[in-house]
Amino acid sequence: MNRSDLAVYFIMGTENCKEEPLNVLEDALQAGITMFQFREKGPRALKGEEYVEFARACQRLCNHYHVPFIVNDDVELALKLQADGIHVGQKDMALVNIREQFKGKIIGVSVHNEEEMSKAVLNGADYVGIGPIFKTTSKPDAEPPTGVSFIKEIRNKYPNYPIVAIGGITTENSNEVLQAGADGVAVISAICQSSNRRETVNRFKTKNY
């Protein structure tokens, strides 16, 4: 994995889409997202065979566009599909246990403080997700937003570690996030709800500083 893979990291599940989710994903892939995370959560999330088949369909699209396909939380699904990677939070399966089963794949970890960051580095996370940076409506159990200060603190201490920022990120505030030291932005609603995804993704890729 390269740090540039984190530039525009799209995250989606059926609950995030008003349009047909696979059309949203293909539109985002054609617009140039650099990484995708399958995150099927919430009270109306797909289950069982429907869930697996939806994940496979997303994976097929990502493979066609040569974009890494990352699974959120679900180690069993990531292994079953031989996904390109997995993203876990502090309450999900520990990185060292995942690495044993998922060698050579991308493992991302959410971190919210210096202690969690140092543990992620020690355990060999391929990247860290820092957030929420701003207020988000896409994750009901998110921690309080930190603003860009924590990105600056971590970048200062870990000048070369792959960092993606997440939480309430839009094309209006993404430059502030990149300037603080993030390698990229992880986004749900700004891309899902965009009326022009090509323009939105391009604006996320453009550094105006």
Ligand SMILES: Cc1ncc(COP(=O)(O)OP(=O)(O)O)c(N)n1
């Ligand atoms: C890139 C990225 N960063 C952070 C998260 C949040 O993960 P987590 O804390 O496990 O919360 P859920 O996404 O599982 O609700 C993420 N998914 N991706």
Ligand SMILES: Cc1nc(C(=O)O)sc1CCOP(=O)(O)O
């Ligand atoms: C999935 C997720 N994780 C977060 C964290 O803080 O770890 S915030 C978040 C939701 C991001 O969605 P949006 O781009 O619509 O704000």
Ligand SMILES: [Mg+2]
């Ligand atoms: Mg999780």
